[in-house]
Amino acid sequence: MKHALFAAILFLTACTPMKSEIPQEAAPPPVVSVYASPTAEPWLEAVYACAAEISVVIRLSVSQSAADIRLRLGEPPNLTTPAYQIGAEDVLVVTHPQNPLADLTMEDVRRLFAEGGENVEVWVYASGGEVQELFEREVMHGTRIHALARLALHPEQMLESLERDSRAVGLLPRRWLRAPLREAFALRDVPVLAITPGEPQGAVKELIACLQQRKE
Structure with missing residues (x-):
């Protein structure tokens, strides 16, 4: 009887399916919206190069006020938000x-x-x-x-x-x-400036740092 019970336990253990590990989906890359003035459009090439380097998706914005980063030549009148020279x-x-x-x-x-x-x-x-x-x-x-x-x-x-x-x-x-x-x-x-609506954080900060390194 003991032998039969032991055999049954072994059989049940062997037949119990192994729990498969469900792979975790990778988090989507962060998205940074960028507005470039017409005269600053050639600098988008550096933006895309940096985005590829730090795994960021760039979304071009048609609105200056809605963009995470605004690119332009020279300091605008009455500037009140942070601005960083990238070239x-x-x-x-x-x-x-x-x-x-x-x-x-x-x-x-x-x-x-x-x-x-x-x-x-x-x-x-x-x-x-x-x-x-x-x-x-x-x-x-x-x-x-x-x-x-x-x-x-x-x-x-x-x-x-x-x-x-x-x-x-x-x-x-x-x-x-x-x-x-x-x-x-x-x-x-x-100066070519990257202007942000507030103190940059996360991917925006990384992108600006990369652009500044390319300037040097």
């Missing part, structure tokens, strides 16, 4: 290769954009754009832009206008410049 950019006065203008001084540039010139068509941005703000503050020093200056809404439009018209002279960040256009004047080392 530097030159803002250039650019001409068509057939335009004789070259090696302009700041005084030359100020006079040209205020008064125009013979066989010259001046191109600028809307007054609220960051490149235009920088140019008016650092170069024009309160002098009004020529009333007949042409208006570009985006660096791509500025680029196309400069390439198409041999009389054109306008403003471009260096990362937007392409051959055969020529640099006639440079406002150097404008």
Whole structure:
């Protein structure tokens, strides 16, 4: 009887199915929303590279106020939230290769954009754009832009206008410049900023740190 009971216990033990371990699902990667101004769009390449490095998903935002990080050139007026420099950019006065203008001084540039010139068509941005703000503050020093200056809404439009018209002279960040256009004047080392609505935490903080390391 004892032998039969022992055999039954062994049989039941052998037949008891092993508990299989259920694999834990990996947590989804954090998502960081980023808004890039038109002039800062070339810096998105570094953002995506850092995101891949630290396993973060980037969601492009069309709203500045809703973004975790806002990229732009130069400090905006009345900045009240944290801002971190992730690089530097030159803002250039650019001409068509057939335009004789070259090696302009700041005084030359100020006079040209205020008064125009013979066989010259001046191109600028809307007054609220960051490149235009920088140019008016650092170069024009309160002098009004020529009333007949042409208006570009985006660096791509500025680029196309400069390439198409041999009389054109306008403003471009260096990362937007392409051959055969020529640099006639440079406002150097404008800070590229990552602006956050509050003190960055978690993935946002990691992403900004990575961008700053790439700058060095």
